[in-house]
Amino acid sequence: MTAVGPSRRAVVAGGALLIGFRLAAPVRALAEGGEPLGDLARTPALDSWLRLDPDGQVTVLTGKVELGQGIRTALLQVAAEELDLPQAALTLVTADTARTPDEGFTSGSHSMQDSATAIRAAAAELRALLIAAASSSWQVPAAEIGTRDGRVIGPDGRAALYGELAGAIDLHRAARLPVPLKPPAAYTVVGRSWPRVDIPGKLTGAPSYVHDLRLPGMLHGRIVRPAAYGGRLLDVQTAPVMDLPGVIHVVRDGSFLGVLAAGEFQAIQAMRALEAAARWAPGRTLPAPAALDSFLRSAPAEDIVVLDRGGAALSGGRTFAAQYGRPFIAHGSIGPSCAVALVDGAEGGVTVWTHSQGVFPLRRALAELLRLPVARVRCIHMEGAGCYGQNGADDVAADAALLARAVPGRPVRLQWMREQEQAWEPFGPAMAASLRATLDADGRIVQWTHEVWSNTHTQRPGPAGVLLAGQSLERPFPLPPPRPIPMPEGGGDRNSIPLYAFPAVRVVYHFLPQMPLRVSALRTLGAQLNVFAIESFMDELAAAAGADPVAFRLVHLDDARAQAVVKLAAERFGWARTAPGSGRGFAFARYKNLAAYCAVAAQVRVDAASARIRVGRVVAAVDSGQAVNPDGLRNQIEGAIVQATSWTLFEQVAFTPEGIISRDWNSYPIARFDAVPEQVEVHVIDRPGAAFLGTGECGQGPASAAIANAVADAVGQRLRRLPLRLTL
Amino acid sequence: MTRLMVNGLATEAASEPQTPLLYVLRDELGLHGAKYGCGLGQCGACTVLLDDAPVFSCLTPLLAAEGRQVRTVEGLGTEQRPGRLQRAFIAEQAAQCGYCIPGMIMRAQALLEREPTPDDAAIRDALQPNLCRCGTHIRILRAVRRAAAEAAGEAAGEKAGTP
Numbered sequence: 027m028t029a030v031g032p033s034r035r036a037v038v039a040g041g042a043l044l045i046g047f048r049l050a051a052p053v054r055a056l057a058e059g060g061e062p063l064g065d066l067a068r069t070p071a072l073d074s075w076l077r078l079d080p081d082g083q084v085t086v087l088t089g090k091v092e093l094g095q096g097i098r099t100a101l102l103q104v105a106a107e108e109l110d111l112p113q114a115a116l117t118l119v120t121a122d123t124a125r126t127p128d129e130g131f132t133s134g135s136h137s138m139q140d141s142a143t144a145i146r147a148a149a150a151e152l153r154a155l156l157i158a159a160a161s162s163s164w165q166v167p168a169a170e171i172g173t174r175d176g177r178v179i180g181p182d183g184r185a186a187l188y189g190e191l192a193g194a195i196d197l198h199r200a201a202r203l204p205v206p207l208k209p210p211a212a213y214t215v216v217g218r219s220w221p222r223v224d225i226p227g228k229l230t231g232a233p234s235y236v237h238d239l240r241l242p243g244m245l246h247g248r249i250v251r252p253a254a255y256g257g258r259l260l261d262v263q264t265a266p267v268m269d270l271p272g273v274i275h276v277v278r279d280g281s282f283l284g285v286l287a288a289g290e291f292q293a294i295q296a297m298r299a300l301e302a303a304a305r306w307a308p309g310r311t312l313p314a315p316a317a318l319d320s321f322l323r324s325a326p327a328e329d330i331v332v333l334d335r336g337g338a339a340l341s342g343g344r345t346f347a348a349q350y351g352r353p354f355i356a357h358g359s360i361g362p363s364c365a366v367a368l369v370d371g372a373e374g375g376v377t378v379w380t381h382s383q384g385v386f387p388l389r390r391a392l393a394e395l396l397r398l399p400v401a402r403v404r405c406i407h408m409e410g411a412g413c414y415g416q417n418g419a420d421d422v423a424a425d426a427a428l429l430a431r432a433v434p435g436r437p438v439r440l441q442w443m444r445e446q447e448q449a450w451e452p453f454g455p456a457m458a459a460s461l462r463a464t465l466d467a468d469g470r471i472v473q474w475t476h477e478v479w480s481n482t483h484t485q486r487p488g489p490a491g492v493l494l495a496g497q498s499l500e501r502p503f504p505l506p507p508p509r510p511i512p513m514p515e516g517g518g519d520r521n522s523i524p525l526y527a528f529p530a531v532r533v534v535y536h537f538l539p540q541m542p543l544r545v546s547a548l549r550t551l552g553a554q555l556n557v558f559a560i561e562s563f564m565d566e567l568a569a570a571a572g573a574d575p576v577a578f579r580l581v582h583l584d585d586a587r588a589q590a591v592v593k594l595a596a597e598r599f600g601w602a603r604t605a606p607g608s609g610r611g612f613a614f615a616r617y618k619n620l621a622a623y624c625a626v627a628a629q630v631r632v633d634a635a636s637a638r639i640r641v642g643r644v645v646a647a648v649d650s651g652q653a654v655n656p657d658g659l660r661n662q663i664e665g666a667i668v669q670a671t672s673w674t675l676f677e678q679v680a681f682t683p684e685g686i687i688s689r690d691w692n693s694y695p696i697a698r699f700d701a702v703p704e705q706v707e708v709h710v711i712d713r714p715g716a717a718f719l720g721t722g723e724c725g726q727g728p729a730s731a732a733i734a735n736a737v738a739d740a741v742g743q744r745l746r747r748l749p750l751r752l753t754l
Numbered sequence: 755m756t757r758l759m760v761n762g763l764a765t766e767a768a769s770e771p772q773t774p775l776l777y778v779l780r781d782e783l784g785l786h787g788a789k790y791g792c793g794l795g796q797c798g799a800c801t802v803l804l805d806d807a808p809v810f811s812c813l814t815p816l817l818a819a820e821g822r823q824v825r826t827v828e829g830l831g832t833e834q835r836p837g838r839l840q841r842a843f844i845a846e847q848a849a850q851c852g853y854c855i856p857g858m859i860m861r862a863q864a865l866l867e868r869e870p871t872p873d874d875a876a877i878r879d880a881l882q883p884n885l886c887r888c889g890t891h892i893r894i895l896r897a898v899r900r901a902a903a904e905a906a907g908e909a910a911g912e913k914a915g916t917p
Contacts (some may be wrong), residue, residue: 094851668889
């Protein structure tokens with residue numbers, strides 16, 4: 027397989043002004059060509075995205091979901107802007123298989139590109155239809171009619187409320203083009219930091235999460251899982267458990283085991299009794315943790331040449347090589363996964379309230395699991411605790427549905443226990459990378475090789491076999507063979523191509539189908555390790571070349587937007603005023619080489635006695651294209667820096683050959699307040715009119731590398747394996 | 755029946771006395787602010803105040819709350835009329851997913867009642883038992899400082915206004 031480099035198109039389009047005015051082609055051509063329509067190309071019916079009621083209320087429908095990234099607010103802003111509507115006139119409905127468009131998964135920092143772009147185009151068309159309706163009713167040329175604050179306004183001051191024109195507009199038709207988008211210079215909402223619409227309820231105890239859903243007659247479920255992957259249930263005495271207070275049902279299907287009770291704590295007590303009563307055959311043996319790196323580098327691999335450019339033989343120069351690695355990392359949601367399921371007594375259909383990132387793919391998986399037609403399954407998104415990728419959300423939805431099948435007509439709420447989330451969630455894969463580069467006599471990189479080893483970074487639903495419950499039923503569903511995610515986005519090879527302008531580059535992805543631990547998508551997929559490796563190696567090469575790390579990067583970057591974030595981060599950090607050896611570190615990446623640009627400068631201190639690394643001040647610069655909500659964008663980058671600090675300094679899934687042993691926050695420590703950076707500053711480069719690039723995942727790779735580089739600068743010890751462990 | 759005061763109201767709870775307070779609050783009394791995070795006292799998502807002290811409600815049996823004052827985030831204010839710390843968290847937009855925030859707020863409330871003008875180190879120290887996974891810490895710290903500063907400002911104003 028040969029892969030392409032960073033998309034020239036994306037780079038050019040990203041820098042262009044007023045992209046929207048160029049739209050002049052039919053939907054299909056644009057869908058093939060690229061970005062401007064987002065998911066409107068996939069779901070062209072306008073009423074899939076927008077509804078206008080006679081009272082003037084507009085309902086915006088999105089297939090994306092709120093994960094704490096602020097997408098609700100940003101999507102409302104985009105609609106309000108394009109429609110000239112106040113916030114109060116807008117309602118947003120997020121992913122629900124019965125109501126919203128299918129936008130796949132909310133992942134990969136795609137929501138702004140996919141959904142906001144679609145909503146913006148649909149809203150612009152609705153506005154044009156309102157103007158056309160008024161034009162025809164008033165017999166006034168459309169060009170002389172404008173909109174403001176939910177009203178269509180004529181040249182003579184005549185006005186009509188949007189709601190009054192609703193009857194004249196049929197949104198049940200495909201979007202037609204060209205769509206006249208509002209020029210960014212006229213924006214009054216996009217680019218402003220609207221306060222997040224979901225925050226006040228969350229701070230005051232309003233039911234905000236699926237965890238808080240309480241339906242009439244609802245029962246509480248809990249499940250029991252074996253000690254290790256693949257453990258088979260041999261035998262369980264259920265009678266004593268049935269006698270416990272509140273217990274309604276014990277559900278067993280093969281090795282799937284659960285209990286239903288009237289009260290939540292009763293369900294937990296019954297679960298503990300059931301755990302004690304169950305006998306399991308031993309599960310699969312895991313590799314010895316000490317052998318993880320050699321396992322990765324020697325397991326059978328499918329080799330994918332990601333890039334092979336300018337490979338002419340070079341003579342001379344100095345060649346360097348280094349190896350990097352990271353362990354398995356847990357999503358570690360603070361709230362263990364939860365779902366509520368209801369099986370319809372008469373029809374046998376099932377409704378599941380879920381915090382899955384993809385309600386439509388989950389619906390397909392549940393239909394297969396429950397052997398129901400897809401149309402009889404409805405999945406409704408409700409928020410969960412932050413997931414940062416695929417945590418237990420899909421699995422717990424399946425568990426809840428299986429328990430609910432035992433009690434038709436009664437809703438079942440199931441939340442996993444902490445140890446279940448920690449042991450059974452699909453982890454972010456362990457990875458290894460080997461880099462090699464040649465410096466010429468002028469200290470420039472003339473050749474670069476990057477090899478990376480990894481499992482797949484996605485085992486998401488659709489197929490029922492990816493669900494834990496699907497694997498444990500009496501008639502189990504097979505786990506589908508893992509597949510790599512193709513470039514340009516990539517999985518384990520995400521961000522494996524350096525953005526730097528090196529004359530000769532070779533990148534190889536050793537895709538490992540054999541999966542000792544359960545894995546799937548963790549925020550940034552392979553980008554964190556690949557950026558950590560590239561940006562650590564850049565510092566090592568800069569040192570070998572006797573160059574300043576920031577200057578060394580700039581010399582090798584020919585992308586103006588990349589240079590701009592590097593310069594801004596360095597300037598705001600005060601790089602030029604700090605000295606080498608002061609514990610400063612720098613790193614940069616463009617997420618997926620086609621999304622947001624982010625540069626991070628960090629300062630660390632190392633305690634000589636304890637070898638403890640403390641991150642001090644961190645300064646980031648980010649270019650995410652048109653910034654819809656600058657404060658929301660800063661919040662995401664701040665979070666990325668803190669979360670990456672935790673990944674970099676502390677985190678690794680602990681296991682023995684017998685199974686996962688990190689099952690709580692003591693055995694899987696994450697950063698607490700005493701380890702969070704002392705200060706974090708985020709500077710946003712706004713690009714009005716440029717494409718939305720997405721923000722949730724661009725900071726983690728650069729932050730990880732900046733910290734490692736700062737540690738190397740502080741103590742002269744280069745750490746190439748995560749989490750960073752110093753020996754002084 | 756166990757009698758206790760919840761957010762200033764005399765309340766009776768029918769759950770078994772050994773039931774952790776968390777489930778009584780959430781499932782019996784319909785107060786969803788406190789969250790289940792670990793059941794082990796390691797994350798603080800379930801933090802409420804028992805009399806004036808922050809406790810892990812996941813580890814506190816209902817019996818231990820008998821006859822005592824329990825305060826939850828619902829007791830500090832509402833969406834329409836948020837309390838001081840809630841206003842400060844809104845002003846700083848100090849949430850991402852928000853799941854940990856009610857626990858953070860309750861622990862901060864206990865701190866500010868005990869020590870009205872804590873410095874940054876004291877705030878970090880007080881919040882150390884509570885985990886946030888989204889990485890909102892920097893904003894949480896700012897929000898607590900803001901609430902403390904506002905309270906101090908009002909106190910100074912009242913003092914200045916006193917003849």
